[in-house]
Amino acid sequence: MSADLTRECEKLRERLPEYAEGRLEGRLRARVEGHVSGCPRCAAEVADLRTVIAAVRAVGPEETPEDLIPRVRRAAQERVPAPAGVGLFWARLAVPVAVLTVLVAVTFALRAPRKQAFVAGGGVMESAARAPAVRASKPKQLGDEMVGEPGLEIAQKMEAAEGLARGWAGPAAEQPAPPRAREDKASSYPTYQAAPPAAAASPAAASPADASKASDQLDTTAFVRERGAARSFDTDGTATARMGKGEPRAPAERRLKEGVGRAGGAGRGGGYAMGGMRAPAAEAEMFAGTCEESAKPVEAPPLSARAALVSGAGGKLIALQLAAEQPLGEIALRLGDASPQVYAWHGPEGGPAWIPLTGDAIGAGPAAIPIELRAGDASRDYVLFVPMMARLGESAPAAPVGGYGGQSLEAVLAEFTALTGLVVLAERPLDVKMTGEMPRGKPSEALEQVAAEAGFVAHREGDLVYTLTHRR
């Protein structure tokens, strides 16, 4: 075959399928026809293409499974909010911050059966789930140094997720409920659970006298100031501190510091404390005393949150990584219509702490979960947009379609999430009115463009997870 012929083959090769189908017209058709008639190789290619095209078309449609239409109808009826209901949906879920604040600002009067949540790096958060709350006053900073770094490796996330999964459901069922603390001031504090060494959970350490003594020695301010020093705790044991007005929690931390010191790699892949070895007696007594020192307001620390999608035991879940330059006082999460879950912070400066959000916890269907991070009087609000939970973690992004129609960024993100399967953690406020069209193209690029238009910056946290923060 001559060089010229070969070059013409290369030039025309991409047109052969169109030619084979008979869709080429005009001069191009004539050119291809002329070439093919003199080129056995391309003629054979055309013949093969015709065979392939015919074979593909012969595949034809397949009958729809009988029960598919009823199933899709049912799913649509159950899971698609009515248009008028979209607003209601949001109104229902997007609880005004004021309301949330009030809820959070109330101290827990009752201590409902608690669920443990996992904090990467070895800590354990405990939520007073669905407990009515009245917080007396400004909470003080609390937290033990946790070993861990803001950017956990995926293996750690996985491990965290698994730990979370265990801790989320396990302790309440597996362990006797801790005795109620006094039904006075102490019991009106939100609860906080740290993970001290076993020594801290020993009967001796748990005696009221010790607790009282330790409490007397408390210098919370100093403690807070000292926080820059490296401190950590082992995660094999568990004790509980309380927080709230004048929370006398330092004893536990003191014990943790003095008794254990650094726990080294506890947060780096091992030593996640889930369940086990809780010391109810210590919990009850250690913080029964009243701290005379009033809580001092803390400066608003920079707060931030990130989200990660991790695989845990038995399924997918979202883990929120919450971080702050100073430890946060409380973290309130409202999941769906449920009462807020309030967690005490138990992370180091700068985090990280991971909170699991399982599909069960969030519920089915697209959801927007308001999240309030609090530290003293400071707070920052986020909304976590999650896609269909049933397919969480299974669905890769797809490009969104359509226009904004003057919707708020919040509404746009909700739809974006539902359409693409992306998980978006966005910082509030999200009331920017969006106009124009949803960008076309890759969802990731579309999201970045949406964020940019609204004055946000999109941080990619993984294949499916983005964090949106205000451009500052």
Place this chain on the structure above:
Amino acid sequence: MHAREAGSTETSELVARAKQGNREAFDVLVERYTPQVYNISLRITGSREEAEDCVQEAFLRAFTALRRFRGEAAFSTWLYRVAVNVANDATRRLRGQPLRASELAGGDPDASTPDLEGVGESPGGKGDGPEESLVEAERREVVIEAIRTLPEHHRTVIVLYDLQGLSYEEIGRVVGARVGTVKSRLNRARLALKERLEPHLELLRG
């Protein structure tokens, strides 16, 4: 084949009613478009079971975002776009997970016939007699498998053009590309498909 928007007026009315929350309109739209969405999903994913999930997901996504549909394009095109996205998502997720032959041919996914022998008995098989049915089923099998292994953008245009009968323009609206791009992509997709089917050309010619 692709259901052109024959009753477009009626469809637009249904869409308008669905946007207002009319559940019966949802039902009719589901009934009307499920066959097309199912076949798109089936041919993109190559799995019946996955396709059924994709259909459900596609309608849920579409209905959730229905109020943003303004009717500039045909509803079907808009819905197909969602369906293609969902099916491609699923395929990415499935990548690396081997499918059984019975699944590929549309047979009972639970049947323990992991080879071609079961294909001829699948519901997807056509033909006059057992032998004919087996050969046709085998052809379908190799074609479907070849389509399934195409890169996503190639697979999408092949499915929409050759299997769903969409025009270049419609495909352009579905995949968000210009007509020229669609043509070029389809040409390359067919060449890629032909390469994959080279070993089976004799069977296909039969």
